[in-house]
Amino acid sequence: MKRYEALADEIAASILSGVLRTGDRLPSVRQTSAARTISASTVFKAYYLLEARGLIRARERSGYFVAADPAPRPQPLEASSQPDTQSIAVTVGERVFSILRATMKRDVVPLGSAFPSPSLFPLQRLARVMASTVQKLDPRASVDYLDQGNVPLRRQIALRYLIDGLPVHADEIVITNGAMEALNLCLAAVTQPGDAVVIESPTFYAALQALERRGLQAIEVPTHPREGIELSALAAVLERHRPRACWLMTNFQNPLGSLMPDAKKRELVELLARHETPMIEDDVYAELYFGERRPVPAKAYDRHGLVMHCSSFSKCLAPGYRIGWAAPGRFAQKVARLKLGASLTASVPAEATLCAYLEKAGYDKHLRQLRLVLSTQRDAMLGAIARHFPPGTRATRPDGGYFLWVELGPGIDAIDIHHKALALGITVAPGPIFSLRGDFGHCLRLNYGHPWDARMEAALATLGSLVAAAT
Amino acid sequence: MKRYEALADEIAASILSGVLRTGDRLPSVRQTSAARTISASTVFKAYYLLEARGLIRARERSGYFVAADPAPRPQPLEASSQPDTQSIAVTVGERVFSILRATMKRDVVPLGSAFPSPSLFPLQRLARVMASTVQKLDPRASVDYLDQGNVPLRRQIALRYLIDGLPVHADEIVITNGAMEALNLCLAAVTQPGDAVVIESPTFYAALQALERRGLQAIEVPTHPREGIELSALAAVLERHRPRACWLMTNFQNPLGSLMPDAKKRELVELLARHETPMIEDDVYAELYFGERRPVPAKAYDRHGLVMHCSSFSKCLAPGYRIGWAAPGRFAQKVARLKLGASLTASVPAEATLCAYLEKAGYDKHLRQLRLVLSTQRDAMLGAIARHFPPGTRATRPDGGYFLWVELGPGIDAIDIHHKALALGITVAPGPIFSLRGDFGHCLRLNYGHPWDARMEAALATLGSLVAAAT
DSSP states (O other), X not given: OOHHHHHHHHHXXXXXXXXXXXXXXXXXXXXXXXHHTOOHHHHHHHHHHHHHTTSEEEEXXXXXXXXXXXXXXXXXXXXXXXXXXXXXEOOOOHHHHHHHHHXXXXXXXXXXXXXXXXXXXXXXXXXXXXHHHHHHOXXXXXXXXXXXXXXXXXXXXXXXXXXTTOOOOGGGOEEESHHHHHHHHHHHHHOOTTOEEEEEESOOHHHHHHHHXXXXXXXXXXXXXXXXXXXXXXXXXXXXXXXXXXXXXXXXXXXXXXXXXXXXXXXXXXXXHHTTOOEEEXXXXXXGBOSSSOOOOGGGGOSSSOEEEEEESTTTTOTTTOOEEEEOGGGHHHHHHHHHHHHSSOOHHHHHHHHHHHHTTOHHHHHHHHHHHHHHHHHHHHHHHHHHSOTTOEEOOOSBSSEEEEEOOTTOOHHHHHHHHHHTTEEOEEGGGGSSSOOOTTEEEEEOOSOOOHHHHHHHHHHHHHXXXXX | OOHHHHHHHHHHHHHHTTSSOTTOBXXXXXXXXXXXXXXXXXXXXXXXXXXXXXXXXXXXXXXXXXXXXXXXXXXXXXXXXXXXXXXXXXXXXXXXXXXXXXXXXXXXXXXXXXXXXXXXXXXXXXXXXXXXXXXXXXXXXXXHTTTTSOHHHHHHHHHHHHHTTOOOOGGXXXXXXXXXXXXXXXXXXXXXXXXXXXXXXXXXXXXXXHHHHTTOEEEEEEEETTTEEOHHHHHHHHXXXXXXXXXXXXXXXXXXXXXXXXXXXXXXXXXXXXXXXXXXXXXXXXXXXXXXXXXXXXXXXXXXXXXXXXEESTTTTOXXXXXXXXXXXXXXXXXXXXXXXXXXXXXXXXXXXHHHHHHTTOHHHHHHHHHHXXXXXXXXXXXXXXXXXXXXXXXXXXXXXXXXXXXXXTTOXXXXXXXXXXXXXXXXXXXXXXXXXXXXXXXXXXXXXXXXXXXXXXXXXXXXXXXXXXX
């Protein structure tokens, strides 16, 4: 633990135990710095962290004070979704595109964005690694790794699987243009147009779009906001519909933020194995855990090569480099060939750069900082929701990733909130874009992957008043 | 024209006019350098060029001599192919993959390769541009250009269209992971599984694979070795089969090297417009022309937005960077959305680097050198075929690109030649992989995109003797 984190924790304990009370003034940065012989910047960082957690507030020119309600939180979401589990052809409306387009503007508050802030990533460091890497690159590298991508990078990825106890060999790994391409290729490897595929409810809209492009049917299965897809419902669907594949996110699901417990993952994999059903596992957020250790993917329990694990560096290290991968189990060769046909290789300079970065072992240090920032921002956003949204609002409290799912009071129209918020320069991701039939009309996905500041707090206050007005 | 090129041309003229005769010894490099007050390296370059053109030969320790037959050439190919023009489901056999895998090894003579030598490209210069570009890159660039790719790069590409008189707006251009992805996306934009698509005969095997992946039927149309697809045959197929699209290469077709004349391109576009049939134009070799000017694509004559033009920087500037694009006419928005769903964006550092390189205007200088090298190597390979292959061998003499198509005597099995050559460390691309039904059993595609040296000459001699033995 860093010095400033230790200091923040110590002060937090004093507040939570009642030693420091609402309205108490904290010692100034200069006093604390002198008293403890630590640098002023360490004290600043600790105070910033406490502020982001909602425990203290800064008042202009008068210092820091213990906040009124040190840890307000919205009510948790407890109930699983209840989608219609009939198979249905996927048609994603125009609305998704117009909503996505709105979130791409630079000048909006990006609560509806699918991306975390680029400021969270070591882009300058990566640029320096790239500068030195490409200038040493063997010209033949441009056509060397046509098979499944840069071999040393695949070894680095295999090494990270190994740390989690997954014996994924570098030969199984296919480097792709980001996880999106990996997911598409895995889907193409195990389905034909017209086949049915199981998805979570709610599910990431890009999965819906991928199913639509391939002409697939989809079956939405009830999903618990903390623990992921309901296995009894899934078992019934497997019996009744004989779907050709499942597309699931076991770790920090988008949009719920749910994390499937290990025992449930094992059960899931065994259930699918009994039905010989391949599973496409979208696992792009696993590195962004807030707990003690990285959650293993469902693939960890796979003994039949049925789990096709997909991930990338886009959400945890290098957005824009477009380097992802699939570890497609028994379908590896098929996916490798589909990759060759789809776009040959990933970008060679990007592959080589990420490989060099991983070899130098700065990755874990970066990840520790990133997780701390994201978990702090999660708490800040939950605090703001509790302060600004009307009673009855529920929200998930994810243990990783950068999305949370908010359920507004019944009858509130999330699409309407989206339009009104957009007019005020704030984006949100309304619930209906995460389902086949426009369910979740009173839900929002909010992104806490951007720095918590006064603008963000104000945006949450604005959203809260829009919701209150609609109640 | 460079000094060494002028010198080479002057000596070539003396040889061809008979002033210098077979066996005559050329002045030594030192003599020529002193007599003309030019550097020895300039003289060396001129002699190398003459040697590559087959006009002179070096004899160890005794200097350069006028070659026996200054410009031998194989007989040209004159007749169009005569494929079965029935529509057929596409099934690409395992053989293509095993042949492709063989060409990827580093230690073989890569006559069967689909790629030119990496040594032909300014990879060091690009690496320096990349080093300075990525270190200045705005972090927000990583998520800025989700729509259709880096905007300034799209403007640079639009500028190059403009030079050829094509008013392609940057808004029409969709940046992709190489031309392969662009071609796939265009195909997906205008076809559904089961549709029929027109292709050339022979055609690039990657087109066959793309059609197979999408579950399409294909119709092979007779194609002339110099002038491309036969319009009368195409017209009949359009009437009879109502195909949903055409996938054609008008400039330096792979594998023939054919170049469709401008008037024929205009006629082609008008014919397709009458049938409302979209054309996917694979134009990755256009920059590698040996004539006076870059040939325009068929898209230049398109007034209905039906031509979807696809190209890339992989074959003319930056192999491995994986930056290509589509200018899909009226289908631009559809292709842009398919691109977003397929893999979001291309690699952001690669896009920014190519943009910076193009802005600095070193591109045309590089291209001039590249064209000179390739045309010289084409002549050297044609000379070697004439010297080493049995009489009756025919070959195309492309005016661009880096492939030529060789027709061996009747009854010679190109697949057999492939296996025997591979055992001797030489790859070739046998004719049958370029067709649906395994036609072109006595043809080879040879790649002249690698430096012409003694190893290459020896490989051609070996191939020639394998063919002679099989005759």
